[in-house]
Amino acid sequence: xxxxxxxxxxxxxxxxxxxxxxxxxxxxxxxxxxxxxxxxxxxxxxxxxxxxxxxxxxxxxxxxxxxxxxxxxxxxxxxxxxxxxxxxxxxxxxxxxxxxxxxxxxxxxxxxxxxxxxxxxxxxxxxxxxxxxxxxxxxxxxxxxxxxxxxxxxxxxxxxxxxxxxxxxxxxxxxxxxxxxxxxxxxxxxxxxxxxxxxxxxxxxxxxxxxxxxxxxxxxxxxxxxxxxxxxxxxxxxxxxxxxxxxxxxxxxxxxxxxxxxxxxxxxxxxxxxxxxxxxxxxxxxxxxxxxxxxxxxxxxxxxxxxxxxxxxxxxxxxxxxxxxxxxxxxxxxxxxxxxxxxxx
Ligand code: SF4
Numbered sequence: 231x232x233x234x235x236x237x238x239x240x241x242x243x244x245x246x247x248x249x250x251x252x253x254x255x256x257x258x259x260x261x262x263x264x265x266x267x268x269x270x271x272x273x274x275x276x277x278x279x280x281x282x283x284x285x286x287x288x289x290x291x292x293x294x295x296x297x298x299x300x301x302x303x304x305x306x307x308x309x310x311x312x313x314x315x316x317x318x319x320x321x322x323x324x325x326x327x328x329x330x331x332x333x334x335x336x337x338x339x340x341x342x343x344x345x346x347x348x349x350x351x352x353x354x355x356x357x358x359x360x361x362x363x364x365x366x367x368x369x370x371x372x373x374x375x376x377x378x379x380x381x382x383x384x385x386x387x388x389x390x391x392x393x394x395x396x397x398x399x400x401x402x403x404x405x406x407x408x409x410x411x412x413x414x415x416x417x418x419x420x421x422x423x424x425x426x427x428x429x430x431x432x433x434x435x436x437x438x439x440x441x442x443x444x445x446x447x448x449x450x451x452x453x454x455x456x457x458x459x460x461x462x463x464x465x466x467x468x469x470x471x472x473x474x475x476x477x478x479x480x481x482x483x484x485x486x487x488x489x490x491x492x493x494x495x496x497x498x499x500x501x502x503x504x505x506x507x508x509x510x511x512x513x514x515x516x517x518x519x520x521x522x523x524x525x526x527x528x529x530x531x532x533x534x535x536x537x538x539x540x541x542x543x544x545x546x547x548x549x550x551x552x553x554x555x556x557x558x559x560x561x562x563x564x565x566x567x568x569x570x571x572x573x574x575x
Contacts, residue, residue, distance in 0.1 A: 242260065292314065414437050441485075
């Protein structure tokens with residue numbers, strides 16, 4: 231049996247041709263799956279009963295399912311999605327001034343082991359396939375949610391699953407009506423992936439989870455830095471083809487006494503100098519047994535000021551949905567007792 235949601239447009243045309251149907255059937259099917267969010271072959275009433283019966287003998291439409299959801303006082307919604315093999319992933323929907331941004335997962339668990347992230351401390355289970363990635367959007371749209379923007383910052387490192395992720399990005403931009411300008415992929419800095427992404431995926435925005443201005447500090451909190459040290463990462467970003475009017479986002483989780491000094495801010499300003507960028511400061515969201523604390527508000531403002539004085543656009547990320555455990559991993563953790571926090575969100 232073929233899962234029709236895993237087939238790309240060309241493969242769908244071939245599939246219908248193999249059944250002696252015209253290729254416009256593939257276009258109709260894609261419209262029903264990606265625009266009308268239909269979850270079953272039987273629901274595609276534009277197809278005759280006999281065509282639906284013929285399809286059902288050879289194929290199906292996979293669906294992730296909603297296991298749990300919570301809504302915060304600030305309207306942030308957190309979702310726990312179930313996958314066909316019993317695994318679970320999370321999504322967070324953040325409405326804000328006319329926009330509605332969905333944070334999407336790309337893997338079950340994560341192998342990167344960032345020390346400020348609970349998801350990272352629990353290890354990697356498997357990659358999501360293209361259908362499981364786009365279905366996070368499709369399911370919520372079917373539930374009546376509007377999604378204007380997408381950030382690939384949920385569970386997992388998107389560039390460690392680059393093939394399925396780039397397929398999913400193509401579906402989002404060509405079939406689901408989401409502009410690449412409204413999609414952001416966040417990475418810890420897998421250099422080969424950053425080089426490959428613009429060659430195989432639509433021109434989405436790039437965010438880099440940097441979190442430290444020196445290798446000494448970054449090695450302590452992000453094991454990936456031993457493989458791709460800061461100099462190599464920054465050099466790769468300098469060569470990255472940034473579209474006119476766009477900027478790379480540097481994410482920087484502030485950890486008290488680790489990377490939050492004014493000296494760190496000054497060093498950060500010099501290493502990213504010359505790269506069209508903005509900097510998002512993320513006060514650490516503490517979780518049980520985490521070895522870190524968030525700096526006080528005054529220290530966060532001082533860090534921001536050093537960067538602003540040097541000409542950068544610097545934003546302090548609001549913590550969303552704290553009353554519903556909206557930091558990545560927490561809803562899943564409440565269910566399984568193993569997951570708990572996420573630095574990138
Ligand atoms: S911050 Fe992202 S890349 Fe790092 S461990 Fe957590 S999920 Fe993985």
